[in-house]
Amino acid sequence: MFKDIIAKKKGQGPDFSRLKKVVVNEEQNEVKNAPEVPDNMWKKCNFCGKPILTEDVKKNLYRCPKCGGYFRVHAYRRVELLCDEGSFAEWDKEMPFENPLNFPGYKAKVEATQEKYKLNEAVISGECRINGAAAVLCICDGRFIMSSMGKNVGEKITRAIERATEKKLPIVIFCCSGGARMQEGIISLMQMAKTSEALKRHHDAGLLYISVLTNPTTGGVTASFAMLGDVILAEPKALIGFAGPRVIEQTIRQKLPEGFQSSEFLLKHGFVDMIVGREDQREVISRLIRLHDRELIKKSLSAFSKGEDLFGEAETDSVSKLSAWERVKLSRDAKRPSAKDYTDLIFDDFTELHGDRCYGDDGAIIGGLAFFKGMPVTVIVQQKGKNTKENIIRNFGMPLPEGYRKALRLMKEAGDFNRPIVCFVDTPGAYPGMESEERGQGEAIARCLYEMSGIKSPMVSLVIGEGGSGGALALAVANEVWMLENATYSILSPEGFASILYKDSKKAPEASEVMKITAADLKKLGVIEKIIKEDKPACKENLKDIAGLISRELADFFARYKDKSPEDIVDSRYERFRRF
């Protein structure tokens, strides 16, 4: 009843029927002054569907100003975004058309596409500078028959790789492709082998290849040069996969989940080192080139000179008087600084690289490249979380096999470039779970020990907290192993030891005394070279001081190793462990 009254009362406003509308001569008007939206002024975002100004898209590095979605970038626009101005010198601008299968209509299609986009083929190649760093650059252009790979695409890329090898230059390839060029059939398939072979030679010449995956990278390109980068970068939310999503859905007769085959999916599954937004690409790529610069590594390593050795033999005696059990407890203390706390202070421009290129990306092991006093180094650490949320990501510092495989991949990469390696150990042990066994935890650790022995760059490992057994050793087959004063390093936990030998895990405190697991004991046993003093148990307050001591020790270490040949480095590591 009331509702009706209110509804009636809710007026539509006064009645203006007397008011005369102005009538204009539309026809005359149209001829004279018709407004018109110029072509291409507005676009509709194909991610969020909102209208966007073309000009805004350009200013925003070809991303939607409303939702941030990444649009495809024309090859020459990428050159502008990436290269130092005027530095790009294009190669093979003209390639004669070939039609290996005499495919009907193919010539006309290619010619029409060439004319439409002013491109000779689906890829451009050349030499350029990126923030001053010289590199060979290939960029696929998705407008050209979906940047599919036919003979000319394969040829241009292969020639670029060969020239990079010849000129001893790094190569950067921006990948984008729907896959093989159907019109060229089996010849297209052969391009996969051709490009991969050329990359192998480039790699064997000790040169860097950075692959950048953009939307979409699929099919034969994914199964060849796209996935062969020493470093693989991806743009956010790009579609990356071998089989296209439609093919998979038709085969398995299921709908694929949201985000399947995205850059983020690949990162999680260990195939992409990092996702880099367009605004950071120039900086990240040029930094990666510097981090792989052999000359820079050699020069900066040789510049280290031996400083004051603050921690000689006397150090072992001057450590504080704490019981082994007290140190066990300290080494496990949640408030004890984690590896990242130290590395953030010790290294500059840390660039994290993810994934084992096999199964996943482990949160308990963080690896990447950084500068130490201007020298490129590979840094691999075991990371514990500071709270439950972090610990879920870090798995309480207990690595899975993919963590060790990532570490191994990064160490081998460092060895290939003679880049020194610094490892920080802090783990209760390798993760003892079902999935660990399924994916070969034992094999992963063994493979680390096996391969580390042959790595041709100086390597130092520092135990900062818990050095739990094989899980710790997998990052400690180094030329020198050091410990923080209150760290421990043992065959297993005192609890485990006690329950095996004394049939009572409560006897862990006693066990810890006899196990010889403290830094001082281990130095006496010759298991470690150095103890880094904690003036009081490591914590937030003295973190900076301890990081300073580690820095000084690292500088000394590099000074000791700068004149050693790769063979000497490998041999001395062999001898170090041969003693035991």
Next chain:
Amino acid sequence: MFGKVLIANRGEIAVRIIRALREMGIRSVAVYSEADRDSLHVMLADEAICIGPAPSSESYLNMSAIISAAVALRAEAIHPGFGFLSENAKFADLCRQCNIKFIGPSPEIIDKMGNKSEARNTMVAAGVPVIPGTKEALYDAEKALMEAERIGFPVIIKASAGGGGRGMRVAESAEGFKEAFNAAQLEAEKGFGDNSMYIERYIKKPRHIEFQVMADPFGNVVHLGERDCSIQRRHQKVLEESPCDVIDDELRRKMGETAVKAAKAVGYENAGTIEFLLDEDKSFYFMEMNTRIQVEHPVTEFVSGVDLIKEQIRVAAGEKLSIKPEDVKIKGHAIECRINAENPEKNFRPCPGRVTDIHLPGGNGIRVDTHIYTDYMVPPNYDSMLMKLIVYGKDRKEAIAKMRSALGELVVEGIDTNVDFEYDIINSPAFESGDISTDFIPKYFPEYVKGSKGL
């Protein structure tokens, strides 16, 4: 002349523009958000088109929707009103690219005047006075004194990181300057951890005076006198009048010429406002230029007899100004009160809701610009201004008397308004005596600024 014009605005200004268009025989197109379906501008326009949901960002600020509407309905020009896209250079540029005349200056000028430091530099170059001050941070009292002497006393010493009166001192002369500087610096250091200071000329009892200018595409510029907008609450104008009772013909000529010079210096076109701060000693300094029609334009219309909206449309259509500088005569006195849906008792909290009843004053020299009517629902999404009540009398005294009478008659029921607040101001002896400056409200109506520190 245009055949059809789209109004990219809402509320009373949209109504004001639609009326002008109708009188000129130009067809009007209203745009509206989903929250404004029942708004008066929608009913009064010859055509109306919905451009999006209630939030301004998706409707009245939605450039693509507004341009699309103009193209679809073949409007040749867009009047942006004030607020929303009226000073958006990008929007003006899009209009131009789409062969739609933006009723206002060029995007380049909007851009230039929208950038404070660029506007200031342009004015300095054109010989327009700006408040003298230091450009670089000062740390040392000795050096600061030299600067102060260069600038001329009195000066105000301010902390670069300052605010809320802390780290601020006024020095009347060189004597005691160093002490004042050191005290302010100490406060700044303690308060903000930053001891960098700057000084500028101190303006005593400043009045906010703005000059209305109108320019056509042929380089003709006229000014239509000033408006005194000193009565402000937290930098929001409450009441405006024209002319200003402390500006005599000579000063008006001087300031007007400066305003015209400023407009000419940037090659201005269409309606614009040059804002000055006027010192007690009658020196004046450029503050900024507004490149749009302003809320308070009716007071100028009353005293100059020029219809500013129509003039804007004519000039935008490429016609010459209808008035020559020598024909401009400022006559009588006009006052405007802004009536808002807000509660002065509750710190001027906006009060949207249904207008259950309304009575509007009328009679000789009374003008009401509004979009509300009985049963109108004030949406919560936009500015709270409901109405402008403007009165015109032969002199200030008569105008005040009319405003008292008109405010007394004005009835808006169903929602809270600031009518009582305006009524208190217009009835105060301070207002009547003309003791007006930008701190009028905190000085005479401190009860209305409670809880609003740093006004």
